[in-house]
Amino acid sequence: MYSFTNQFSGPTLRQRVGMINSQPSGPWAWWRYALWIVLMGGMILACQHKVREQVHIPGQALSKKTLAATSPTRALVVELEDKKTWYRHLALFQTKIGTEVVRSQPIILQLKDDRFLLPDDYKYESAIYIDGQEASVEALEKLSPEFVSELFIMHQWENMAYADNQAKPYQILIQTSPSPVVFNVYRKQFFTLLQAAALSKHPLGETFSFNMNQLLEATFFHNKNALVERTKDEHLRIYDEYKTTVEVFINNLPVTPADVKTVHVREVARLYTKERPYYEWFRADSPSPRFELHIETTPKRAKRDSSYYVFSPFYTGDF
Structure with missing residues (x-):
């Protein structure tokens, strides 16, 4: 009816006795602990991953994402990108693996009747360079797509600390070819986009x-x-x-x-x-x-x- 307890009858003493009488851990238990430690270490290293910015240092090899300055137009692109305030807003250029296209809105350059067209809204905001030389809107509108080998429209990030407030926000850089350039599927899609931009303010939807x-x-x-x-x-x-x-x-x-x-x-x-x-x-x-x-x-x-x-x-x- 009544139970008497003392300081040796609690659960703590029973647990200690059970641990003394239990079987010692085998080799597999130690391997299990080692595996757990390795996994935890891997997770810690993964959490310490950092994104590294690729910076081109003159005299060193170019990274895969850096454009090689093999033409006057590309040299201007590299010069702008080195300022860290410009990006490729729209582009058509060649890489080692083929033709690469960059698209983003608004599409400020249009194509109508096989001639380039710069809308009035962007004439004041754009500087034009053909083969590395500054050119006029009239010179741009005389160009035909089949004689354009590469085209870059650079745009300056707004409200950045080191932005050049004196520069026009859009730089249209075109490298021409003395002979007609063969149209592949990517060139066709790019210039079709410019044609659609002459009809729509939102050609990308x-x-x-x-x-x-x-x-x-x-x-x-x-x-x-x-x-x-x-x-x-x-x-x-x-x-x-x-x-x-x-x-x-x-x-x-x-x-x-x-x-x-x-x-x-x-x-x-x-x-x-x-x-x-x-x-x-x-x-x-x-x-x-x-x-x-x-x-x-x-x-x-x-x-x-x-x-x-x-x-x-x-x-x-x-x-």
């Missing part, structure tokens, strides 16, 4: 999203990224210039551009637009529609509903 208030504002200011405009009776209508190049979905169901006219502007819960990348629509064989338009609606909003308010100064209809 872009998406936009609007809620109802944002759509009211977009239609008020005729923001064509929405692909639609507002009619006098407060319904939507696709811009005429997009009717033949857009694929339309209302509540995830495919419809015709004419069906968009049935949507009242305050029915719109969400509107999404997408411009597909140029290689899907700027092609001769089976091109896809250039744009997608997705409209999600809330039909109850079409009726007067005092519980819903439009927080937009761009709507004058009756709610």
Whole structure:
């Protein structure tokens, strides 16, 4: 009924006795501990990994990623990259393994009627060099792609401590060839991109999203990224210039551009637009529609509903 305890009957004493009577660890146990120590050491070394910046020191061998200054144009590229404030924004050049292409938006150089075109928005912001010599916009526009061996558009990082504020932010560097250059698949894709840039501000593709208030504002200011405009009776209508190049979905169901006219502007819960990348629509064989338009609606909003308010100064209809 009663139990008597003393200082020798606790669990600590029993555990010690059990350890004394247990079998000693065999060789496998020591190998297990050694393996555990090796694994932990490997994890510690892995956590100490550092990213090393490759810097070209004059007189030493070039790293694989450093451009060899084998032409006046390449020499200018290397000079800019050595300043650590410039990067290759757009480029077409040769490496030991073939043709390499660099692409990023905006595409500031265009191609139209087999001639280069520099948009007005970038004429003041760009310096042009042909074969290492500064050139004019007129000289650039006389060049033909088949006589361009390499092309670099360098862009200076903004707001960097060592940025050259006196330099124009874009440097267009072109190396020409005395004879026509054979077009491989990469050169074709590169110059096709420049052709598409003459037609689109977003040749690599872009998406936009609007809620109802944002759509009211977009239609008020005729923001064509929405692909639609507002009619006098407060319904939507696709811009005429997009009717033949857009694929339309209302509540995830495919419809015709004419069906968009049935949507009242305050029915719109969400509107999404997408411009597909140029290689899907700027092609001769089976091109896809250039744009997608997705409209999600809330039909109850079409009726007067005092519980819903439009927080937009761009709507004058009756709610």
